[in-house]
Amino acid sequence: MAQTPRSIATTESRPVRWALTTLALLFIALFLLLPLVSVFTEALRKGFGLYFEALKEPDAWSAIKLTLIAALIAVPLNLSFGLAAAWAIAKFDFKGKSILITLIDLPFSVSPVVAGLIYMLMFGTQGWIGPWLNDHDIKIVFAIPGIVLATVFVTVPFVARELIPLMEAQGSEEEQAALSLGASGWQTFYRVTLPNIKWGLLYGVILANARAMGEFGAVSVVSGHIRGQTNTIPLHVEILYNEYNFVGAFACASILALLALVTLGVKSWVEWRTEQLAARDRANAVDG
Amino acid sequence: MSIEIRNIAKRFGNFTALDHINLEVKTGELLALLGPSGCGKTTLLRIIAGLEAPDDGQILFHGEDTTEKHVRERNVGFVFQHYALFRHMTVFENVAFGLRVRPKETRPSDAEIKRKVHELLNLVQLDWLADRYPAQLSGGQRQRIALARALAVEPKVLLLDEPFGALDTKVRKELRRWLRRLHDEMHITSVFVTHDQEEALEVADRVVVMNKGKIEQLGSPSDVYDKPATPFVYQFLGDVNLFQSRVHEGWAHVGDARFAAPQGQTDQAVVYVRPHEIDVSREGGAGALSGVISHVRLLGATVRLEVDVAGQDAVEVELTRERYLQGDWKVAETVYLLPREARVYVPSAAEWTDGGGI
Amino acid sequence: MAFKQHSVLPGFNLALGYTLLYLSVIVLIPLAALFFKSAQMPLDAFWHTVTDPRLVASYKLTFGASLLAAVINLFGGLLLAWVLVRYPFPGKRFIDAMVDLPFALPTAVAGISLATIYAPNGWVGQLFAPWDIKIAFTRIGVVIALTFVTLPFVVRTVQPVLEDLEKELEEAAASLGATRGQVFRKVILPTLLPALLTGFALAFARAIGEYGSVIFIAGNMPFVSEITPLMIISKLEQYDYVGATSIAIVMLLVSFALLLVINGLQWWSAKRLGRRK
Numbered sequence: 001m002a003q004t005p006r007s008i009a010t011t012e013s014r015p016v017r018w019a020l021t022t023l024a025l026l027f028i029a030l031f032l033l034l035p036l037v038s039v040f041t042e043a044l045r046k047g048f049g050l051y052f053e054a055l056k057e058p059d060a061w062s063a064i065k066l067t068l069i070a071a072l073i074a075v076p077l078n079l080s081f082g083l084a085a086a087w088a089i090a091k092f093d094f095k096g097k098s099i100l101i102t103l104i105d106l107p108f109s110v111s112p113v114v115a116g117l118i119y120m121l122m123f124g125t126q127g128w129i130g131p132w133l134n135d136h137d138i139k140i141v142f143a144i145p146g147i148v149l150a151t152v153f154v155t156v157p158f159v160a161r162e163l164i165p166l167m168e169a170q171g172s173e174e175e176q177a178a179l180s181l182g183a184s185g186w187q188t189f190y191r192v193t194l195p196n197i198k199w200g201l202l203y204g205v206i207l208a209n210a211r212a213m214g215e216f217g218a219v220s221v222v223s224g225h226i227r228g229q230t231n232t233i234p235l236h237v238e239i240l241y242n243e244y245n246f247v248g249a250f251a252c253a254s255i256l257a258l259l260a261l262v263t264l265g266v267k268s269w270v271e272w273r274t275e276q277l278a279a280r281d282r283a284n285a286v287d288g
Numbered sequence: 289m290s291i292e293i294r295n296i297a298k299r300f301g302n303f304t305a306l307d308h309i310n311l312e313v314k315t316g317e318l319l320a321l322l323g324p325s326g327c328g329k330t331t332l333l334r335i336i337a338g339l340e341a342p343d344d345g346q347i348l349f350h351g352e353d354t355t356e357k358h359v360r361e362r363n364v365g366f367v368f369q370h371y372a373l374f375r376h377m378t379v380f381e382n383v384a385f386g387l388r389v390r391p392k393e394t395r396p397s398d399a400e401i402k403r404k405v406h407e408l409l410n411l412v413q414l415d416w417l418a419d420r421y422p423a424q425l426s427g428g429q430r431q432r433i434a435l436a437r438a439l440a441v442e443p444k445v446l447l448l449d450e451p452f453g454a455l456d457t458k459v460r461k462e463l464r465r466w467l468r469r470l471h472d473e474m475h476i477t478s479v480f481v482t483h484d485q486e487e488a489l490e491v492a493d494r495v496v497v498m499n500k501g502k503i504e505q506l507g508s509p510s511d512v513y514d515k516p517a518t519p520f521v522y523q524f525l526g527d528v529n530l531f532q533s534r535v536h537e538g539w540a541h542v543g544d545a546r547f548a549a550p551q552g553q554t555d556q557a558v559v560y561v562r563p564h565e566i567d568v569s570r571e572g573g574a575g576a577l578s579g580v581i582s583h584v585r586l587l588g589a590t591v592r593l594e595v596d597v598a599g600q601d602a603v604e605v606e607l608t609r610e611r612y613l614q615g616d617w618k619v620a621e622t623v624y625l626l627p628r629e630a631r632v633y634v635p636s637a638a639e640w641t642d643g644g645g646i
Numbered sequence: 647m648a649f650k651q652h653s654v655l656p657g658f659n660l661a662l663g664y665t666l667l668y669l670s671v672i673v674l675i676p677l678a679a680l681f682f683k684s685a686q687m688p689l690d691a692f693w694h695t696v697t698d699p700r701l702v703a704s705y706k707l708t709f710g711a712s713l714l715a716a717v718i719n720l721f722g723g724l725l726l727a728w729v730l731v732r733y734p735f736p737g738k739r740f741i742d743a744m745v746d747l748p749f750a751l752p753t754a755v756a757g758i759s760l761a762t763i764y765a766p767n768g769w770v771g772q773l774f775a776p777w778d779i780k781i782a783f784t785r786i787g788v789v790i791a792l793t794f795v796t797l798p799f800v801v802r803t804v805q806p807v808l809e810d811l812e813k814e815l816e817e818a819a820a821s822l823g824a825t826r827g828q829v830f831r832k833v834i835l836p837t838l839l840p841a842l843l844t845g846f847a848l849a850f851a852r853a854i855g856e857y858g859s860v861i862f863i864a865g866n867m868p869f870v871s872e873i874t875p876l877m878i879i880s881k882l883e884q885y886d887y888v889g890a891t892s893i894a895i896v897m898l899l900v901s902f903a904l905l906l907v908i909n910g911l912q913w914w915s916a917k918r919l920g921r922r923k
Contacts, residue, residue: 024729088661094650111855113875118676173372181386185656195376214752216858234754260750281423
C-alpha cells in the first residue's frame with residue numbers, strides 16, 4: 001500500500017491517532033486474536049502427547065477423510081460453475097443479468113440450517129423423492145452425498161463472486177484479438193482468459209475451500225451424526241466438546257484453525273502479489 | 289484483396305451507427321475512415337473484421353460473400369485501439385500466438401515460428417524487446433508489437449482502429465510515416481480509422497469522410513481537402529471561417545464582398561473561407577471586407593490575426609511569419625480582407641458551388 | 647431489443663445453460679421444495695406454529711442480538727477501517743489479514759473457543775466473575791459470538807471507499823476553515839454512509855442465520871437463550887418436518903427482504919460514488 005504521507009491539514013493530532021490505533025488493536029485482540037490463541041492453548045493444555053493421540057483416534061481420522069472428500073468434490077464443482085457463470089455474465093450482455101447475479105449470491109443469505117433443511121425435504125424419508133430413493137436403496141441424507149450437497153450449496157457463490165468483477169474489468173478485447181488471430185473458442189479461453197484470471201481464481205478457490213471444510217450448520221442437519229461415518233471435522237469437534245473431551249475437541253479444532261491461517265496467508269500473499277505486479281507495471285511503463 | 293461493402297446498416301438500440309453504407313476498398317490501397325467520434329467509423333471497421341454483425345447488407349472479400357464468416361476464418365489482421373496485447377505473455381509469445389493456435393496440420397514448427405517472429409520483430413524494429421511483457425513497453429512500442437502480431441498470421445487485409453490515438457504527438461508523427469513506408473513495402477489492403485484529419489490526409493491513399501453513419505465524401509486526400517463535397521467535410525478538414533449571408537440575384541453578399549451562389553429556395557447562405565486563403569491589406573477595394581484586428585497570435589511558423597468584422601463572428605486570418613513581418617500588423621488597426629477562395633452553401637440547394645473570390 | 651447483444655465471443659449458450667442448470671439443481675429447486683412443503687399446510691396451522699411463544703422468544707433474541715452485534719461492528723468496523731487505511735503502525739499487514747479470520751475460521755471452532763474464553767473460569771470470563779456477571783451461556787454470549795462472525799463486513803465495505811477518498815476533498819474543507827471534527831462529520835462520514843449501511847446490513851443478515859458459533863456459547867435455555875436456527879434443528883430432531891419448514895419460511899422471507907435492502911444499498915452506494923456497477 002504505497003501511500004503519500006498525509007499533510008497536517010488532513011490528519012489528526014498524534015494523541016488522537018495513538019488512541020484510535022490502540023483502541024482498534026484492542027478490539028482486534030479481544031475479538032479475534034484471543035479466540036484463535038485459545039484454540040491452540042486448549043489443544044495443547046495436556047501436552048503434545050495427548051494432542052497427537054487425539055488426532056490419531058480412528059473417528060477423528062475418518063472425520064478428516066470425509067471433510068477432505070466433501071471439499072474435493074464441492075470445490076471443483078463450484079470452480080466449474082464459477083467459470084461458466086463469470087464467462088456468461090462478464091463477457092456478454094443479456095437481459096436478466098442482474099437477477100442472475102442476485103440468484104448466485106442467494107446461498108450467502110440463506111441460513112446454513114435452512115440450507116440443510118431443504119435437502120432433507122428433497123431427499124429425506126418424508127421428502128419429495130425420499131420414498132423413491134428408499135425403494136432403490138439410494139441414501140443421500142444421513143450419508144456422504146447429502147454432506148457433499150450441503151457443502152456445495154454453501155460454497156456456490158465464492159468463485160463466481162471473485163471472477164465476475166475481475167472479468168468485467170478486463171473487458172473482452174484480448175479475447176477478440178485472439179479470435180482475430182485464428183484461435184478457437186477453447187484456445188482463447190485456455191490461453192488468454194484463464195491466465196488473466198488465475199489469481200482471482202485461486203483467491204475464490206481458497207475461500208471456497210475454507211468454507212467447505214469448515215461448514216457446520218448445513219452439514220449438521222443432513223449428516224445424522226454417525227460417528228466414524230458421517231462426521232466431518234466440525235461435527236466431530238461438536239461431539240467431543242459435548243462429551244467434555246476438551247483436548248480432543250480443541251485438537252481437531254486446531255487443524256481447522258491452521259487451515260484458516262493458511263487460507264489467510266495465501267489470501268494476503270495473492271493480494272500482495274497483485275499489488276506488486278501492478279506497482280511494477282506502473283514503474284516500468286516508460287514512454288518513448 | 290479488395291473489400292466490397294454493400295448496403296451495410298447497424299443500429300444499437302435507437303442509435304443508428306451505420307445507415308446503409310456502400311464502399312469499395314481497392315486491392316493494395318491504404319484507406320482512411322475519417323470522422324468525429326460516434327460517426328460509425330469504428331463500427332464499420334469492426335463489421336469488416338467480423339467482430340460485429342451488421343443488421344443488414346453484405347461484406348465481400350475479393351468478390352466472395354464473407355458476411356456470415358466468423359472473425360477467426362476471415363484472415364484479417366486487426367490492430368485494436370488499445371492494442372489488446374496479451375498481458376501475461378512476452379512480446380515474442382504475443383507475436384507467435386496466431387501461429388501457435390493453428391491446427392496441428394498447418395502449424396509451423398517451433399524453429400519456423402521463431403524465425404518468423406524474429407523477422408516480424410525486426411520489421412517493426414523491436415527485436416530487442418522480445419522477452420519483455422506488454423506492461424513494460426511504451427505506447428509506441430506496444431503499437432508496433434500489436435501490428436507485428438496482426439501481420440504474423442499473414443492477413444489478406446489489415447484493419448487498424450485509431451492506430452495512433454493513444455500516443456503523444458511526436459511519437460504519433462513518427463509512427464505515421466513508418467506505417468506509410470511499411471504499407472508501401474508490403475502492399476497489403478489496409479483500412480484504418482481515425483478522427484485526426486491530418487493523419488488521414490498524410491497517410492492514406494484515399495479518405496472516406498463519415499458523419500452520423502453516412503459517407504460524406506470519398507476521394508484522394510487532395511480531393512477531399514480541395515473539393516469538399518459537403519459543408520461538413522469543409523468544416524471537418526481544417527479551420528474555416530463562416531460568414532452568414534443573403535443571396536441576391538445569384539450572389540451571396542457579405543458586407544461589400546460578393547460570391548457566386550447556387551440557386552436555392554431561400555436567400556439564406558453560408559460562405560466558407562479558410563484562414564490561409566485570405567489576403568490582408570491596408571487599402572480597401574472592390575469586394576473587400578473591412579474589419580479591426582483584435583488579436584495577434586504568434587504560432588511558430590504562422591501567425592494568426594483575429595479580425596472583428598461588423599455583423600459577423602470574429603474572422604481568423606492565417607499568415608506566414610514572413611508576410612506578417614512585412615505587413616507589420618498591429619492590434620486595433622483597420623484592415624481589409626480579400627478572400628482568395630470561398631465556397632457558398634445554400635441549405636436548400638442540391639449542390640453547393642465554388643463561390644470564387646476576388 | 648434481443649435477449650442478448652451480438653458478440654463475437656463463443657460459448658454463451660453453453661456457459662449460461664450450465665449456470666442455470668447448476669443453480670436450479672443445487673439452489674433453486676431445493677428452495678422451491680421448501681415453499682411447496684409449506685403450501686401443504688393450512689394457513690392457521692402455519693400461523694400457530696410460527697407464533698409459538700418459545701419461538702417468538704427466539705425471534706426476539708435472534709433479532710436483538712443480531713442488531714446489537716451489527717451496531718458494535720458498525721463502530722468497531724469503522725474504527726478498524728480508519729486505522730488500517732490512515733495510520734501507519736507495525737504489523738499492519740498482519741492485522742489487515744486477521745480481519746478476515748471470522749470468514750476463514752469454521753464457526754464451530756469459533757463457537758467452542760469463545761465458549762471457553764467467556765466461561766466463568768475462562769480467560770475473559772473470570773475477570774467478570776467477581777461481579778457476578780455471566781457472559782457465556784447467556785444472551786450476552788450470543789451477542790459476543792455474533793459480533794465475532796460478522797466482524798469483517800463493515801471493515802471490508804468501508805475500507806475501499808476510505809482508500810479512494812480524495813485527499814483534496816479534505817484539504818479543500820480544511821482550507822475553507824473547517825475543523826477536523828467538522829471535516830469528519832460533514833465530508834468524510836456522508837461519503838462513507840452508503841458503505842457503512844451496506845456493511846451493517848450484511849452483518850445483520852449474516853447474524854440472523856448464524857448457527858455454529860452461537861450454540862456453544864448460548865447455553866440454549868428455552869425462552870432465554872435459544873436462537874431461531876436452533877429451533878429448526880430441535881423441530882427436526884423431533885421429526886417435525888412441517889414445523890421446521892414453517893420456521894425456515896419465516897427465516898427465508900426475512901433473508902430475502904434483507905437481500906433486497908442490501909441490493910438497494912449497493913445500488914445507492916454505486917450511484918453515490920459515481921461508479922458503474
